[in-house]
Amino acid sequence: MLDLAEELHQWAAEGREFAVATVVAVGGSAPRGPGAALAVDGAGTVIGSVSGGCVEGAVYDLCREALRTGHSVLERFGYSDEDAFAVGLTCGGTIEVLITPVAAAAGTVLASALSAAARDEPTALVRVARGPAGLLGHALLVRPDGTYEGGLGGDPDLDRTAAAEARALLEVGRTGTVDISASGARRGSPPTESQGGPHCPGGLSLLVESNVPPPRMIVFGAVDFAAALARAGKFLGYHVTVCDARPVFATRARFPDADEIVVDWPHRYLRRTGTDARTVLCVLTHDAKFDVPLLKEALRRPAAFIGAMGSRRTHEDRDRRLRAEGLAGPELARLRSPIGLDLGARTPEETALSIVAEIVAARRGGTGAPLTGSGTPIHRDAGEDGGATAA
Template identity: 80%
Template structure:
């Protein structure tokens, strides 16, 4: 739902009543993941999407009904070979959709305002909503900020509310959106994509959908070369905060990299040592010059980042590995290096090379193999690990 934050904030400011349908779990292949939302106001205006068109009509009707009754409902949509007229996903997957009214009397409305304001201000915060549990708690919401401070109550047992706040903060710290089961004795994290897992639902526990709002992940591109300009553009398209860093001021200029969020003139290893990174950060080394690469990669391969890749020929790669070993980099650390960077697309131009690199980044993040889907019987979507590294090697 937070992906509709700007529009929903305007609706709240205008005093509109509306209903929000949010994907809370998916099974198999589905167009959109947990957190995807569609909202309908009292006049029938629609924003957002939960399935790319497959079930939007039925979800629209559920939103209208929720506005009429004031009650939240959880509905599952799938595909039925037996019923040709069933509303479902033609891709063969299933989605669970929570439909909740946001009216003057709804508990969600009081929490949603601060949550949407946090998104607008770029403040880290997470919104947790009950998606399974006692009927009277369905759709109840809790807002948790980065310091762990909760706003609102779910109305369950105080121990459950405390467990919910702790579990929500854990997903916020990892920048994840997904479902989690909580009980009075603690919480168990569940899959950020499918929502699968074990846990008690009722009466002793709840299942929450946690939507995290965190700053975009960072992509740091080292080397102010023509490939870097195309990669910065592709990185922005994927939602990264892109930094280009190079020690040469004549090349590292904002005019040469208009799509980058920032351009830094500094020695790459020195900049990497002082800038903020996390488990979602991707590092792309395009300099293929030993005096830059070796000290930079020696630092990078020892950091808990999501991706470290370096450009260069296979001969450059072998020479670089030899130099890194001589600097004390271990085989285990070297195994994290993706070099030559990118998937084998036959890329030639900077734009094609940027596509090759970002394709590998997505595959690493999502657990993909990078091979063509044609003729394969394996799942199209893969589950990702919690630390952002691939679930499939």
């Protein structure tokens, strides 16, 4: 649901009734992950997607039916070998979708969650995804400090357990499901149905949707490659900062797509700004007087990806200088240099594509190899989702 927060917040403000279908769980080669959403209002207007097209028509009908009945429902879609023309996922995977009607959002927990997410505030929305029919769709809004509002059916112990689990997922920006026993305690991690195991018998499964600010991409070096990389980073949902010590090059005219332009020595700026486990650092200066102090700082702080541009000779010289500054093997192993995948890139735009391709591969656990003939899974769970979205 938070996948569509901005649009749904507007619908709620306008007093529209609507139903939201949210992916709760996936198995196999499903096209979209947990948290992906599709919404339908009372007039039949539809936004979002849960499957990339395979089952959208059936989900649309379920949303219309939920608006009519006022009841939440959990539906499973998969591929049927017996009837290839049946509604299902032609890719061979499975998805479970929770459909929740929202008759009057104003003043509800859902409205508060949508409003907070639309303002880009860190927020976790918890809903009952599996369990007694009467509890489906019950919601809890959890904030970063652990406070919460709403409830999952009147059991305070369940609410406290759910809030603690949601806060933990919110801290790392992840969306997923949590199994809770009938007593309200967190269960272990039993195998999912797609893996042949039961799903929380006698208890509940909760969908936790985390909304966190976009991850940061900091590009050091106000060069033409940086302009193309800023555009690509924005396209992928990053908050992009371009930093360079030279004011004549670090200008808004040269970097219209960047969210922020900083004129400062790169290492000095990095020292005073925040990074976390989702931050991407791209060093494009390929000049030792900038690179070495910057990378000395970068390789000793949290980041998801640290890459530096330059030839192999430049990299060898940079590596030697960093070792002389006291960096050890494990720290240097974090550096991806020369930055980017081997695409044969020549232009700034092609080079930016090779860089963001490596960033995505690192984030999702991909190999960067062609899928043709590889036999490797198309979709992986690298244990991370943010995003930008959780995004």
